Amino acid sequence: MGSALEEAAPADGRQPGASRHHVLRIRGLTVGFKGDPVLTGVDLVFPRGTITALIGPTGSGKSTFLRTLNRMNDRVPGYYRKGEVELDGQSIFAPGVQLMALRRRVGMVFQRPNPFPLSIMENVVAGVRAHGLADRAGRRRIAEARLREVGLWGALAHRLNESPFRLSGGQQQLLCLARALAIGPDILLLDEPTSSLDPVTVEAVEDLLRRLTPAITVIVVTHNLAQAKRIAHFTAFFNQGRLVEHGPTARVFGDPSAEETSRYVTGRIG
Ligand SMILES: Nc1ncnc2c1ncn2[C@@H]1O[C@H](COP(=O)(O)OP(=O)(O)OP(=O)(O)O)[C@@H](O)[C@H]1O
Ligand SMILES: [Mg+2]
Incomplete structure (x- = not known):
């Protein structure tokens, strides 16, 4: 007999109020840096295990939005926020939320590659080490598996102790x-992850992202509309700090409800 109480406390460890369907829920999110907001009143949900593409002209607020989802803006001078980001029904801004724990669940790859001043090998397992997730042998196995997954193992297997700063921009991004x-x-939050990659590598990364779902929920900013169409289940169109439109990718591209979306996806603005 399923009581309301049982429904409110799922057996799989998610918090009361969490949705089975939506891993992230954004409510009335407004974000700015000192002056006028750069994002206003964004409401959006991310279904678990899907890929969502965030598209829109340069300066429309896509990176700012993405960075808010794992609290990367917190230390930016002048940063302010209204509204909520709920991860499995819990505010990521609640007192007591540990940033380390949040970022273990919500990983990010930035628009500009940011390798750490460590060896290539130590870069791959930096988070694993910080969280104490594996011993030395385990870290070595994880490094190999992840470098294989992103297609870098062949090129880097013999360079694991070198600095990442001598790698090409694309290799740094994959690292x-x-x-x-x-x-x-x-x-996984990805900010233009394939913008500095050749077409063959782009295809490999797109295949990888498809394989990551449904185990992982992927949110990817891209200027490549063909890429959004190829990989994303859902697409959100941002313009001038507003979320203009969101829905299944085929619908947003094929039958947009807003004129500005239509102009963007047909290449007439942006
Ligand atoms: N740290 C910051 N301080 C002040 N303003 C910022 C900061 N970060 C972003 N902005 C402003 O917020 C607005 C949105 O920037 P954002 O980087 O989110 O755009 P974007 O959609 O990712 O653009 P692009 O496609 O060029 O990467 C811009 O006007 C930008 O100048
Ligand atoms: Mg950006």
């Missing part, structure tokens, strides 16, 4: 992706 995957996040 950061391997590092983000190594901690086993539930949600």
